[in-house]
Amino acid sequence: MTDAPTLNNPAFPRLNERAPDFNAPTTAGQKSLSDYEGKWLILFSHPADFTPVCTTEFMAFAKLQDEFAALNTELLGLSIDSHYAHIAWIRSIKENFGVDIKFPIIADLSMEVANAYGMIQPGASDTSAVRATFIIDPKGILRAMVYYPQTCGRSIAEFLRLVTALQTADTHSCAMPEAWQPGDKVIVPPPATAEAAEQRASEGYETVDWYFSKKAI
Template sequence: MEQKEQHTQQATGLPRIGEKAPDFTAQTTHGEITLDDYKGQWFILFSHPSDFTPVCTTEFVGFQNIYEQLRALNTELIGLSIDSVTSHIAWIKNIEENFDTKIEFPVIADLNKDVATKFGMIMPESNGTETSRAVFVIDDKGTIRAVIYYPLSTGRNMDEMVRLVEALQTTDEHGVSTPADWKKGEQVIVSPPKTTEEAKTRMESPDYECTDWYFCKKNI
């Protein structure tokens, strides 16, 4: 079973949550970038199937709309598809003209599929060269913190991109977890107590809102 899982991982090239992001050097609409360029800051690397396509166009407008929110969270954006720099530039110009949106983040021109392969953005069962709608959230230590895949027909939710980064950074800063549908400023979940005495103390403390001994929230 273990050998089979290892073989599957090698075949798909999909990095896992908690692993270091694969090293890369890539040509983009902002010139050459490398993984080292993002030391000390978070970034979201996302792939799109192709330039000049409707759903991808709405996503690029959406990503640009949240770009300032992400930058306020020390988080950069990097787009990617298996198109040329020339194609990217022409499409970005088209988006600016037709949707009054200037794309400010770099877009990787991954013609040799090097970055897409390292990040498992091309499905092994696919005969095409389109990259999937993949999202990788990578923290300021170069560790992959979240991986999300969407089908080609479904555009991504931009509010979730911001919420996810805020939740991960809140976990890092306060050592807590976040419940379903959590938004910044709401109560967080604390880990279950390790002793009966700790459980009793927590249940009686005004600092916690406990539904049961194992389920407590608090404000931060």
């Protein structure tokens, strides 16, 4: 039996490295990581189909799907359930809540994808995935990952904000302050030399100290 992924185990996904490859059955047929090349991808797991917290999260993802698409971002769900269970669940959501789940859901009965991404946390459950979310860029690089306990639903709007922030940071070579929203000022990378630090105040930024400057974009 292989060891479960840990932070010291190379099998555990790590930021700014290649996301683990997968080829898995979904509600839209087989899907591989390579299918999303050239697009951003949000891969997210949930503990089980037909559970109330997961249902609220899936409806929230569905309601923001067009906004994610405007950011060249695809959605891909996962749980350790069969694709028959997934199909029945999304039909139930449409029937009972009027929300159409249009993004694919991986059926991971073998737990292969869940283990590769560290979605199985033995302290929570050996047979259910926790609420893990992975943001993968168009080159297949893992840019962000967030884990939630089974009892607490995620804020899907935060992932929309996070994708926007990552894309903005890439485009403008900047960083984002706490709770940054589109239109807010961004943080200028601090100077790397004493000479550059001396010049920072005269560079036209909104500078509080040599290491802390903002600008509008």
